Amino acid sequence: MSLDKDFKDIPGTIIFDAEQSRKGYWLNQFCMSLMKAENRAAFKADERAYLDKWKMTEDQKQAVMSRDLNRMMALGGNIYFLSKIGATDGLSFQQMAGSMTGMSEQEYRAMMVAGGRKIDGNRRLGEDGDAQRPKKD
Amino acid sequence: MARITASVYTSHIPAVGAAFDHGKTGEDYWKPVFAGYDKSKEWLKANKPDVIICVYNDHATAFSLSMIPTFAIMTGPEYNPADEGYGARPVPKVIGHPELASHIASEVIQQDFDLTMVNEIDVDHGLTVPLSCLFGEVKEWPCPIIPFAVNVVQHPVPSGERCFRLGQAIRRAVTSYPEDLNVHIWGTGGMSHQLQGSRAGLINREWDNMFLDKLIDAPKDLAKMPNIDYVREAGSEGIELVMWHIARGAMSDINDGGKLKVVHRFYHVPASNTAVGHLVLQDAA
Numbered sequence: 001m002s003l004d005k006d007f008k009d010i011p012g013t014i015i016f017d018a019e020q021s022r023k024g025y026w027l028n029q030f031c032m033s034l035m036k037a038e039n040r041a042a043f044k045a046d047e048r049a050y051l052d053k054w055k056m057t058e059d060q061k062q063a064v065m066s067r068d069l070n071r072m073m074a075l076g077g078n079i080y081f082l083s084k085i086g087a088t089d090g091l092s093f094q095q096m097a098g099s100m101t102g103m104s105e106q107e108y109r110a111m112m113v114a115g116g117r118k119i120d121g122n123r124r125l126g127e128d129g130d131a132q133r134p135k136k137d
Numbered sequence: 138m139a140r141i142t143a144s145v146y147t148s149h150i151p152a153v154g155a156a157f158d159h160g161k162t163g164e165d166y167w168k169p170v171f172a173g174y175d176k177s178k179e180w181l182k183a184n185k186p187d188v189i190i191c192v193y194n195d196h197a198t199a200f201s202l203s204m205i206p207t208f209a210i211m212t213g214p215e216y217n218p219a220d221e222g223y224g225a226r227p228v229p230k231v232i233g234h235p236e237l238a239s240h241i242a243s244e245v246i247q248q249d250f251d252l253t254m255v256n257e258i259d260v261d262h263g264l265t266v267p268l269s270c271l272f273g274e275v276k277e278w279p280c281p282i283i284p285f286a287v288n289v290v291q292h293p294v295p296s297g298e299r300c301f302r303l304g305q306a307i308r309r310a311v312t313s314y315p316e317d318l319n320v321h322i323w324g325t326g327g328m329s330h331q332l333q334g335s336r337a338g339l340i341n342r343e344w345d346n347m348f349l350d351k352l353i354d355a356p357k358d359l360a361k362m363p364n365i366d367y368v369r370e371a372g373s374e375g376i377e378l379v380m381w382h383i384a385r386g387a388m389s390d391i392n393d394g395g396k397l398k399v400v401h402r403f404y405h406v407p408a409s410n411t412a413v414g415h416l417v418l419q420d421a422a
Contacts, residue, residue: 081202094409100334
């Protein structure tokens with residue numbers, strides 16, 4: 001009952017399973033620390049110094065500092081944890097989700113108001129939908 | 138004896154809570170979302186439950202990677218709304234029902250479902266947004282609520298079929314509780330949405346409505362759908378919909394040959410990144 005094969009053929013989608021969870025453990029736990037106001041302040045005051053207190057990889061720290069959510073997810077982050085960084089930056093979930101698509105905030109919002117991204121062509125890798133960009137990692 | 142007489146299903150979108158808390162419910166964008174609950178709000182006033190079992194998921198709020206219970210029942214006396222990074226929602230604290238919750242925990246564990254029992258926890262938007270949608274702005278929630286959390290964050294998450302059987306076990310547990318209580322069970326989360334990667338913003342209106350159709354008329358078949366189908370068709374966060382099967386499996390038609398009626402059904406796109414789905418099923422008698 002391996003999860004891997006089935007779940008890996010969905011475009012633009014990383015399944016947060018035990019392997020990703022292990023890989024992203026400290027990245028995600030760092031995110032949890034941002035639920036305290038004093039930690040948000042310390043992070044904002046000196047991001048590098050704050051990140052250096054966590055057992056994260058250099059890649060993970062760079063991804064956080066450049067706010068590259070796709071990269072953070074590839075390195076084991078989960079969106080519910082990563083959203084604490086967005087909250088620290090004062091972003092909404094829509095702004096965060098939109099930032100991963102290559103669309104502008106306005107374009108993404110307009111797509112949602114028009115009914116959202118279509119499923120056709122986006123079920124499996126190799127189809128012709130608008131989410132078929134090469135996956136990172 | 139206690140009895141489950143109705144089930145309520147609804148999305149639990151954080152932006153809906155934010156719209157509510159910041160007085161935006163009258164804006165053009167949000168008006169149709171909140172209007173979708175009007176009929177159910179009236180129905181709840183006329184059909185007031187004594188207790189609600191509310192199935193939801195924690196979104197890396199109280200449960201981090203430190204601990205990930207697949208099923209957790211809250212057996213404590215009260216729970217505060219959590220600060221999810223934007224400050225706690227200004228909504229009433231949730232009053233629990235420790236006696237019924239402990240009874241359910243005990244009875245359901247003896248039916249081979251390993252529930253984690255939680256007495257102290259802050260509850261996030263997964264629980265409080267449905268309460269706001271269905272009760273509006275109130276000084277206190279109208280009845281005790283038993284939060285019941287399901288892991289839908291780290292895969293593998295429980296299958297729809299297991300959730301459905303858990304709902305049946307919960308019904309048996311409630312039915313064996315001696316006090317005469319009218320119990321509602323709520324299933325929350327969904328519908329289609331994806332919050333990650335190049336496929337973010339996915340909405341599948343046709344699939345969502347198929348899900349609502351079958352939840353009403355063919356729930357046993359629907360529960361057999363494999364988890365991969367939710368992720369593929371309804372988005373990575375659409376997997377939350379497995380939680381609806383817990384509420385559906387607890388209804389009389391599944392267990393005692395009862396008949397149900399559809400009190401209300403509502404679907405709207407979008408609320409932020411998400412398709413809003415809402416359904417109320419009640420014993421027909």
